Amino acid sequence: MPHTPSSPRTGQNPTPPPGASKRAAPDRGRTLLGPALRLVHTGQAPTRSALTGALDVTRATAGAVTAELEALGLITVDSRPAGGGRGRPSHRLALADPGPAVLAAQLHADAVSVTLAGLGGRLHGPVHLPLPADTSPTALLDAVAETGARLARDSRRRVLGAALALPNPVTEPDGTVPSSLHFDWPPGTPVDALFAAAVARTDPGPRTRTPLPTAVANDANLAALAEHRHGAGRGARHLLLVTSGHRGVGGALVIDGRLHTGSSGLALEVGHVTVDPLGRPCACGNRGCLNAETDTYALFAAAERRPDPDRPLLPQARALAHDPDAADALAHVVDRLGLGLAGLANILNPDRIVLSGLHLDLLAAAPDRLAAVVADRCLWGRSGRIPIVPAQVGHAGLVGAAELAWEPYLDDPQAVAAP
The missing domain is CATH 3.30.420.40 (ATPase, nucleotide binding domain)
Structure with missing residues (x-):
């Protein structure tokens, strides 16, 4: 069976080409099928009227596009227009359920x-x-x-x-x-x-x-792509996601709806940003990497505790982040996370930072402390604080x-x- 790869480089950009006219020609409708489906897929076009405005087309073109997507079994078009507001009522659009x-x-x-x-x-x-x-x-x-x-x-x-x-x-x-x-x-x-x-x-x-x-x-x-399309990253032009799961720290950057993956897919290895040159050894051979200073093992080490080897590690670390008896350990790890985020913000200048995994719990347990460290060490933080928000997408x-x-x-x- 041949292999047909796809790539996460492709992002969402439903905006029609500059200068596109509002013609209702069939070929124009076909070229808009993808942008239209993306708008419905990401919740940006709940009605045909919203789709018409987002695509900057005529009502006739929007009607032809939605009819084609409905015929493909991808969306449904409510036969009864949605009223309750000013102007002409508009048909509701929804994703087909069950669909492919x-x-x-x-x-x-x-x-x-x-x-x-x-x-x-x-x-x-x-x-x-x-x-x-x-x-x-x-x-x-x-x-x-x-x-x-x-x-x-x-x-x-x-x-x-x-x-x-x-x-x-x-x-x-x-x-x-x-x-x-x-x-x-x-x-x-x-x-x-x-x-x-x-x-x-x-x-x-x-x-x-x-x-x-x-x-x-x-x-x-992939988590960054999910947050940008369906969660806390909606509407961000430059979205930085930083996360820590079972072990280590990962990160990703979405720019104008597209993942920035670098020349060979290896960009944004944020876990190897140094936040303490004298800190814990990292698997990469260096010391004090974000990987080694802000993951689950780092929090347990700072609290001088050992996780239960017979239980999943991440839930134990999340509970520890909210344990009043581990407040000093929490502050230690939060400070290092803040240093890492500040360094990344100085380089990348995102308009939003989304934290997930254990880092979501660090943010919840010490939101003011984390924001203060980032603002103090980040040039852009001083001129206007970058929103640091919790991830919203489950799984x-x-x-x-x-x-x-x-x-x-x-x-x-x-x-x-x-x-």
Whole structure:
């Protein structure tokens, strides 16, 4: 089965080309299918009137576009116009339910998550499983693919693609892992090709598109995409996301709706920003990296406590962040997180910073302290504080993986009709 990759580089930008006229020609309508679907997908066009204004087209063109998207089984158009306001009532637009779906999966340091996902960032019954005993690349990806195939067989939805979020850097465009932080995978593991092969070996049932397009990407990048389209990052032009899960720190930057992934997909390795040259050793060989100073292990070390090895680590760290007896440890870690965010803000000048994972709890436990450290050390913070906000999207890595799998169809909705 051939492999059809998609890329998280493609972002949302529904704005028509400059100078576009309001002609209702059929070819004009077809070129607007993708931008229109993105607007409905991200909740920016709940009515046909809103879509007409966002696309800057005539009512006739908007009607033709929505009719085509409805015929493709992607949206529904309420036959009764929505009233209650000034002007002519407008038809409500919604994503088709049930509509087509994609498979979204995420590898964690200690678990696997797999789900079906519709448009609009909607997950349908995520399945969370412990890691298999064999975590070699082929065995682990086979387990992910087989779980996804089972979900596809059990669903009445047509499955159009599959994507996987990884807790590792992923190179572009070849989809290799230069170094594996959580699994004993050799450097340069071709995870993109291995995932495509694993999916091809499964039987996802007759309703699944064949061949099934697949893609892989870094989980922090995908979480940022999810927050930008469906959560705390909506409306931001320059969105910086920083997160800490089971171990280490990840980050991602969205600029004008597109992920900034650098020349080979490895940009924004924020975990290796130094915040204390004399601090804790980092796996990269340096000391005092954000990775080593603000993750779950760092908080336990600062509190001089040991986590329970028989329980998931992240929930324990989150509880510790709100423990009054660990206030000094919290302050220590928050200060170092603030130094890291300030350094990143000085370089990137984002208009919003979104924190997730453990960092969300650090923000909740000490919002004023964290904001003060960033403002004190950040040039832009002094001239106008950068909003630091908590993430809003649950299972953001899975939602981001779904975005990656949906990307070819957001670019070209008519591809949904392909066999």
